[in-house]
Amino acid sequence: MVDYRVEMDSLGEVRVPADALYAAQTQRALQNFPITGMKPLPAFIWSMALIKRAAAEVNLELGLLDESLANAIMQAGDEVLAGQHHQHFVVDPFQAGAGTSHNMNTNEVLANRANQILGYAVDAQGKPVHPNDHVNMAQSTNDTIPTAIRLGALWRLDELLAALGRFVEVARGKAAAWDDVVKTGRTHLQDAGARSRRMGERHRATDGQSALRGGGSAAAGHRRHGGWHGLERASRLSRAHGRQAVGAFWPGALRKR
Numbered sequence: 001m002v003d004y005r006v007e008m009d010s011l012g013e014v015r016v017p018a019d020a021l022y023a024a025q026t027q028r029a030l031q032n033f034p035i036t037g038m039k040p041l042p043a044f045i046w047s048m049a050l051i052k053r054a055a056a057e058v059n060l061e062l063g064l065l066d067e068s069l070a071n072a073i074m075q076a077g078d079e080v081l082a083g084q085h086h087q088h089f090v091v092d093p094f095q096a097g098a099g100t101s102h103n104m105n106t107n108e109v110l111a112n113r114a115n116q117i118l119g120y121a122v123d124a125q126g127k128p129v130h131p132n133d134h135v136n137m138a139q140s141t142n143d144t145i146p147t148a149i150r151l152g153a154l155w156r157l158d159e160l161l162a163a164l165g166r167f168v169e170v171a172r173g174k175a176a177a178w179d180d181v182v183k184t185g186r187t188h189l190q191d192a193g194a195r196s197r198r199m200g201e202r203h204r205a206t207d208g209q210s211a212l213r214g215g216g217s218a219a220a221g222h223r224r225h226g227g228w229h230g231l232e233r234a235s236r237l238s239r240a241h242g243r244q245a246v247g248a249f250w251p252g253a254l255r256k257r
Contacts (some may be wrong), residue, residue: 005123021088021106022123023131029101034093040102043152045089046081048106050151052135053142055078059137067131072114085109099145106144107131 004015007024008185014028019167060070079085091101112122120127129135154169 018123021109021112022083022090022105023112023122025101025131026091026108027105029091029105033092033095033101036093038093040089040091041152042086042094043155044081044126044148045086046155047105047148047151048102048144049077049080049110051139052106052110053081055134055137055139065134065137068118069114069134072117072129073110073135075117076110078114079113080110085113098141100141102142103139103144104131107135110135112119116160173186 003018005017005018006013007027008014009024013029014027016023017044020026056065056070056077059065060067065073089103089105095101108131111129111134112127114135115127115255118128160166164224169230172191
């Protein structure tokens with residue numbers, strides 16, 4: 001039994017696992033960048049699928065994308081947003097090209113899944129949905145990857161803030177517990193001062209810096225960007241999939257005016 005299929009790209013033939021939703025470009029990346037064996041984080045996969053899904057909806061509304069193709073791409077995107085097909089996102093996070101291979105991995109998975117929805121096998125000739133021409137329409141790696149990083153980071157922001165809150169709590173406890181411990185003064189990574197310092201004093205300073213850099217900066221950033229209006233359809237999609245914060249922070253270049 002053949003456990004692979006043959007795909008073609010500009011370099012020629014390449015063997016791809018028979019049941020993989022990805023295609024030649026992703027397979028090339030697997031061969032070229034066997035760095036860590038790691039896979040993309042769910043936050044990144046979710047963000048990339050959201051971008052492609054929103055782009056298909058926009059391109060449909062603009063009359064640039066056939067309705068049947070757009071609907072199939074959007075359905076494929078919804079499936080990925082719901083947690084399906086993540087095993088087909090396989091490119092190592094450490095790879096050259098500013099994320100091009102990750103972008104193509106997403107394009108190929110959504111294109112092949114959209115073709116399946118339209119009744120075509122992944123190895124069928126004449127599949128209607130193309131990863132570049134349709135899924136990646138009016139996009140570039142230079143657009144999608146920075147946007148996905150922002151969206152993914154915002155998805156995980158609550159976890160980061162919770163961890164920082166716990167750090168501040170622990171620092172305050174250590175400040176109290178070590179308040180009577182005297183240590184020698186030094187300047188490396190600390191405020192300069194040729195004097196002894198109490199351990200508790202140092203941990204109180206750490207607590208204050210954390211609050212400033214975490215809560216203070218985050219709050220300032222929220223105020224700075226609070227006026228951004230997310231792309232309406234992306235905001236709606238993010239709320240539908242339980243990522244309510246995303247819409248308010250959609251990058252300015254894509255905001256709806």
